[in-house]
Amino acid sequence: MNVLPEHTARFLRATAPDHTPVQAEMADLAEEWGFPIIGPESGAVLRLLARSTDAERVFEFGSGFGYSATWFLRGGAESVICTEFDEEEAEQGVAFAAEYGYDDAVTFEVGDAMETIERYDGPFDVVLIDHQKSRYADAFEAVRPKLRPGSVVVADNIASGPIDFDALVRHVADGDPLPSSDEDAQTHGIGSYVDHVTDAPTVETAILPVGSGIAVSTLRG
Numbered sequence: 321m322n323v324l325p326e327h328t329a330r331f332l333r334a335t336a337p338d339h340t341p342v343q344a345e346m347a348d349l350a351e352e353w354g355f356p357i358i359g360p361e362s363g364a365v366l367r368l369l370a371r372s373t374d375a376e377r378v379f380e381f382g383s384g385f386g387y388s389a390t391w392f393l394r395g396g397a398e399s400v401i402c403t404e405f406d407e408e409e410a411e412q413g414v415a416f417a418a419e420y421g422y423d424d425a426v427t428f429e430v431g432d433a434m435e436t437i438e439r440y441d442g443p444f445d446v447v448l449i450d451h452q453k454s455r456y457a458d459a460f461e462a463v464r465p466k467l468r469p470g471s472v473v474v475a476d477n478i479a480s481g482p483i484d485f486d487a488l489v490r491h492v493a494d495g496d497p498l499p500s501s502d503e504d505a506q507t508h509g510i511g512s513y514v515d516h517v518t519d520a521p522t523v524e525t526a527i528l529p530v531g532s533g534i535a536v537s538t539l540r541g
């Protein structure tokens with residue numbers, strides 16, 4: 321879902337890169353399954369970040385069948401660790417990678433991403449957080465020791481998706497409390513993440529209103 325006025329969204333859609341054949345097939349499958357992929361506007365940012373960090377290693381929290389991973393690969397990333405607790409989605413991701421010949425560049429780990437990250441050493445050049453919204457801040461902290469100076473962490477669904485964006489706006493702009501995690505775990509999770517990455521003195525963050533809204537963060541030295 322897009323967060324911008326329709327004419328601006330049209331402009332961004334029209335200037336976003338075209339899908340490659342595998343991405344087009346994945347987008348069709350996402351449509352068929354009703355599965356939320358990050359989309360080409362945010363995908364272009366992932367590609368750019370992989371290119372500008374000269375990325376060797378990328379880690380994703382929540383990969384589905386690997387659509388977002390293909391944007392990192394388009395940006396020159398050498399390897400992407402994909403995590404997914406839905407076996408069917410991960411198997412589909414492995415099948416896409418084998419069919420289109422990039423299976424040596426992606427690893428699908430089936431299981432809880434928060435456990436998988438503990439089994440990997442850094443450094444990671446780029447990280448995507450796109451799993452359970454209530455666990456975004458925990459994911460950031462789990463991967464933080466595995467970043468290098470200049471690494472970038474991207475979090476999706478900052479401005480739309482399964483969240484109450486109006487409540488989030490009232491929180492950041494007017495200081496209203498967030499809904500409690502019992503009331504609305506997703507909005508609480510995204511709001512807590514935004515607080516976390518915008519308040520910490522050692523983290524620099526920009527929120528970009530592309531796609532579903534992404535937060536792009538890096539650590540100060």
Ligand SMILES: C[S@@+](CC[C@H](N)C(=O)[O-])C[C@H]1O[C@@H](n2cnc3c(N)ncnc32)[C@H](O)[C@@H]1O
Pocket residue numbers: 356357358359381382383384385386387388389403404405406409431432433434450451452
């Ligand atoms: C929004 S989708 C990911 C889309 C993907 N990043 C893309 O753009 O192509 C979120 C995915 O995260 C998975 N997921 C949620 N929580 C997870 C967790 N703790 N560990 C692993 N996968 C998780 C869901 O099953 C779902 O497939």
